[in-house]
Amino acid sequence: MNPDPIVEDAPQTVDKGKRRAQDATERTPLLGASSGTLDDSPPPTSSTSRRLFSRLAAVFLGSFVVSLLVFVALGLLAWSYASRASHASADDLLNEGLVFEGPDRVDVLNITWTGGIWVNVEARMGFDAGSVIGVNVSPDGDGFLQDVWKAVGRWGVRRLDRVSVNMSTIYLTSQSDPSVVLATIEPTPVVVPLTANPPSDSTWLTNISSPLLLRPTHNTSALIHFIREAWRDGSAAVRADVGNVDVRGGALDERSWRNMLHSELSNIRTALRIQIPPIPGIPQTGPVPSLSDLITLQSFNVYSASGSLDLAACATLPDPAPTSFNLTTPSLPFTISLPSTNEPVPIAAVSTAPFTLTHPNITLDISGTVLPIPAASSIVLSNFLTRYLSGLPNPIVISTPIIPDLTVDLDFPAPNPRPHILRNVTIHDMSIKPGGSAFTASGTVYARVVLPRGMEVALHVGRVLPDVLVFDGEVPEGAVYAPLRLNEATPPSAPPLPDPLPERAFGRIRPEDWLASLSGPVPSEDGEGSAFAVTAKIVDVPLEVLPGRQKEFRAFVSKVIFGSDGAIAGILGTAAVAIDVFGLPFPGNDGQGEMELTGLPFRGAIHVGKKSLLGLELGLSGAVRHGEEELKRLVERFLHWGKGKRKRSAVGE
Incomplete structure (x- = not known):
């Protein structure tokens, strides 16, 4: 038996062209198989995404860290500047930061009887913020980091540029007695420009204009005391108290990032000393000069x-x-x-x-x-x-x-030169006659009333009351009569006779009551005010022979009787006049008012002829018919009348 043949797996080969292509189905790829190299590579999506994500994450984290560091650095810088500004005292802000020059102009806008005085003040102002927060360039130089820190601070000041300041009521008191308020000031909001590292001169200051409401104190005694102290010291020492100050970044009503800067200061107190400039013609030492x-x-x-x-x-x-x-x-x-x-x-x-x-x-x-x-x-x-x-x-x-x-x-002040009100005083048609134990005088008083320069008023002299000393001859130079007497009853009482009596004065003529007078305007000369002519009649006014002056009286009568042209009599005295000033508003008198002026001095001269001695003239006419002896006796009797009166007076005493 033959063993079964051994079948080995033969490697499969691809027929590249001799086999019929398989029919295509829905699952058959549209493209043919690729090369082996392409088939073995991994899909690209997952690795690329991972690398991109990593990179983005690194950039984000780096940016975040850098931004955080920048914000932290900026915050630290801002905190450092704000810390310095917040720890600055009010005195530092006023003494080192605020620079004020002026005022250059003050306009009184309005004055209210109860509200005070509105004034507009123009001045030059600036605020050295760089000095307050310490970012100004040091003259001795700084380190690198310090320079950077200061440069950033100065840049921030320039960006902020300005702040708005709103203050509450300012109370001004004396440094010696802060309990007494001298004045209050109601300021209006003001924009204060900021500067860093300003120059040494004042060119960097900005002109400002701001209205203020000033209310002076009603305590006049305290105000006068303060003025006296200031004059004594040569400067006015004042303390200013402000209850609240609101500082906000930016201009008034501005809406921007600058408004984030906001600060409030309270109970600010500062001392001011204002030098009193020299006043021309007034010494700086001594008591306070009066306004007069x-x-x-x-x-x-x-x-x-x-x-x-x-x-x-x-x-x-x-x-x-x-x-x-x-x-x-x-x-x-x-x-x-x-x-x-x-x-x-x-x-x-x-x-x-x-x-x-x-x-x-x-x-x-x-x-x-x-x-x-x-x-x-x-x-x-x-x-x-x-x-x-x-x-x-x-x-x-x-x-x-x-x-x-x-x-x-x-x-x-009195008018300069001293006015000469009564001028050209004389007595026309004067007659002297004996009446019982005294002489009486009659005549018409004429005078010219001249007001001082600048007094152009319409008036009427309705009554006069002269008080006259009569001299033998012209009134001597330097002779005066009757000091000024005020607050007198009507009519004014007779002033005392001068002691000693003026030389050659022998008689006194003074009516017992006012004399009715007439007046009317007359032309005045250059340098004079209104002028008026005044006349008044005197009838049988007593002529008093002055004590101890009988000799002078007899000498004058002798000149009148035996002189070919009579004699000159000087007159010196004062007069009281009652005047109606038109337009002077005395209530209930139709816009006119009468005033009595006393002690108006005058001097003049009159001519006294033989006809003036009326009583003696009648006696002489009868004596001519009875011969020279009768004439002689009558003259002697007349001349010795005053002497006999003096003896009778002495016996009576």
Whole structure:
């Protein structure tokens, strides 16, 4: 038996062309089999994705870490700057950071009687933020990291650029007595520019303009005390207290990233010392000069207007501000009063024209109107005018509704040169005659009333009361009579005779009551005010022979009787006049008021002829018919009348 043949697995071979292709089915690939190399490679999707993911993850993580580090670094930088700024004291902010120059100009915008004074202040301001947070360039140089840190800080300051500051009420007090508030200031929000590493000069400062509401204190005594202390020390030491300060980045009403910077400061207190500049013509040492020493009245005018009495004046005072300081003000109201035994009597309401500061003196143009004068206070105004017309200064009181409780005492200066009110005083048709134990005089008094320059008023002299010393010859130079007497009853009492009596004075003529007078305007000369002619008749007014002057009286009578042209009699005296000033508002008197002025001096001369001695003339006419002996006896009797009167008076005593 033959064993079965051994069948070995023969390797399969591919018939590349002799076999019929198999029929294609749905599972047959569209492409033929690839080479063995392509068939053995792994799919590319999984490995590529893993490598891309790794790379993206590395980039993301690196960026995140870098960003985190940057943010941390920036946060640390911001924290370092903010920490320095937050730890800066108010004194550091004010003394090292804030730089203020000025004010360069102050405009008074509005003045309210109760609200205060609105002013607009223009100045130059800047804030050295680099100095506060310590990022300014050091003159000695810094290390690399320090330079980088400072450079970033300066860049941040420049980016921030500005902050808005809103402050609460500022209280100004004296450093010597902080309990007394001198003034309060209501500031408005202001934008403060920021700077880092500014130059040494002031070119980096920014011009600002801000309105402020200023309310001065009503405690006038404390204000005057502060002014005196400041003048004594040469500077004004002031403390400023601010309750709250709100600082916000950016300009007012700005909406940006800058608003993220916000800080509030409270209870800020700082000391200020303001040097008092020298005032021309006023020594820096000694007591505080009074306003009367500072104010010069250049002109003063009062004139009758339609139904009123108006005033106009021009005054100057030294400009105490530095030349770089400018001030403009609107019209400022004032009330002028006259002191009295009770309350001051308001007599005029005036206001200044808007003015600016000028060097070396400020010029004030003043205008106003005389106020209604209470009848009970007319004597106060009469005394004022009497002193003024007599060449004497007057005390006045100045007040303003701007500061209701503030009053300032001033001296209203007398006119210069001293006015000569009564001029060309004479007595026409004067006659002297004996009547019982005395002589009486009659005649018509003529005078010219000339008001000082600037007083262009319409008035009427309705009554006069002369008090006259009569001299043998012209009135000697230097002779004076009757000091000024005020607050007199009506009519004024007779002033005492001068002691000693003036040389060659022998008689006194003084009516016992007012004399009715007539007056009318007459032309005035250059440099004079209104002028008026006044006449008054005297009838049988007593002629008093002065004590111890009988000899002078007899000498004068002898000249009249035996002289060919009579004799010259000098007259020296004072007069009281009652005047109606048109436009002076006395209540209930139709816009007119009568005032009595006393102590107005005058001097003059009159010619006394034989006909003036009327009683003696009648006696002489009869004596001519009875011969020379009778004439001689009559003359001797007349000449010795005064001597006999003196002897009888001595016996009576």
